[in-house]
Amino acid sequence: MKPLRFLTVATALAALVFVTSCSSQRGLGRHSSDGGTTSQTSGRGLSKKSKTANADAGQTTPEQTAPGQAAANKSAELKPVEFLQHVTDNFQHARFITSKVKFSVEMGARQMTLTGNLKMKRDDVIRLQLMAFGFVEAARLEFTPEYALIIDRINKQYLKVPYKQLDFFRNSGIDFFVLQALFWNELFQPGKQKMTDNMLKGYEATPGVDDDVIISMDNDKLSYRWLADRETARVKMANIMYNDRYRGNYQLNWDYVDFKRNGRKMFPMTHKIKFNVPEKEVKFEMVFNYMGADDNWETRTELSGKYRQVEIDEILRRFMSL
Numbered sequence: 001m002k003p004l005r006f007l008t009v010a011t012a013l014a015a016l017v018f019v020t021s022c023s024s025q026r027g028l029g030r031h032s033s034d035g036g037t038t039s040q041t042s043g044r045g046l047s048k049k050s051k052t053a054n055a056d057a058g059q060t061t062p063e064q065t066a067p068g069q070a071a072a073n074k075s076a077e078l079k080p081v082e083f084l085q086h087v088t089d090n091f092q093h094a095r096f097i098t099s100k101v102k103f104s105v106e107m108g109a110r111q112m113t114l115t116g117n118l119k120m121k122r123d124d125v126i127r128l129q130l131m132a133f134g135f136v137e138a139a140r141l142e143f144t145p146e147y148a149l150i151i152d153r154i155n156k157q158y159l160k161v162p163y164k165q166l167d168f169f170r171n172s173g174i175d176f177f178v179l180q181a182l183f184w185n186e187l188f189q190p191g192k193q194k195m196t197d198n199m200l201k202g203y204e205a206t207p208g209v210d211d212d213v214i215i216s217m218d219n220d221k222l223s224y225r226w227l228a229d230r231e232t233a234r235v236k237m238a239n240i241m242y243n244d245r246y247r248g249n250y251q252l253n254w255d256y257v258d259f260k261r262n263g264r265k266m267f268p269m270t271h272k273i274k275f276n277v278p279e280k281e282v283k284f285e286m287v288f289n290y291m292g293a294d295d296n297w298e299t300r301t302e303l304s305g306k307y308r309q310v311e312i313d314e315i316l317r318r319f320m321s322l
Contacts (some may be wrong), residue, residue: 098120
């Protein structure tokens with residue numbers, strides 16, 4: 001495995017985090033002319049079992065209902081505040097989440113797959129380790145409430161920067177706790193460490209296609225969208241968007257699939273991430289091998305004097321040249 005592959009992945013992941021507050025399209029869904037809401041994601045439809053059950057019971061399926069009537073019925077049935085409370089009830093109770101993971105990265109025509117480790121401690125740290133040959137650490141990304149740390153083990157280089165030095169983080173409220181919510185499959189509100197019931201008033205919840213609900217919140221040039229399953233109230237997708245007429249448009253889309261039980265809650269074992277900047281697109285897939293709760297590890301990385309610190313511009317320049 002060539003060192004360049006690890007550096008490429010580490011650089012791309014670093015750039016993904018540094019521009020997390022961005023996007024290019026407006027919303028996960030759009031309102032149709034009859035007042036309903038349609039999603040820009042692919043439709044999943046009713047299962048055959050559900051359709052048959054409805055028919056046997058003499059119930060009308062969505063296919064047998066006029067579009068306007070179906071949308072009106074959905075709107076009448078959905079209770080936004082109650083639904084949002086169910087979404088927050090799905091938040092993880094675990095303090096630690098750890099696992100071996102497989103990373104798949106796609107940039108243009110290039111694709112690569114790496115293994116690594118993910119270690120997270122609630123409200124304290126997110127650590128991604130990229131491994132060479134399955135056992136030698138080649139790169140590390142570590143995020144704490146105070147700073148982001150990117151380490152290149154091969155060339156003995158690192159970048160450590162407080163979030164307040166990143167203009168888009170500071171201006172938009174993107175910080176460690178937003179990143180944590182994305183990794184932990186949860187709603188978030190920029191600038192806030194924890195969600196409260198009172199904060200739910202700042203979100204809108206509207207019916208989407210199939211059995212999905214679109215949760216939305218806007219903040220100046222930034223738009224935040226989540227797609228949640230109506231029945232389970234699980235977040236299936238998060239979308240952060242930034243529109244700038246001068247700098248261009250940016251987008252982060254984070255899909256969650258393959259939910260499995262973690263204690264009393266369900267957690268997505270596969271995370272599919274797509275990151276768009278002007279004229280660039282990077283796709284990641286992070287697959288968990290298991291759900292662990294290991295707490296026997298140091299939550300802060302200490303580096304020796306052999307490591308040289310590099311600047312933010314160098315990391316971003318490497319990403320843009322990939």
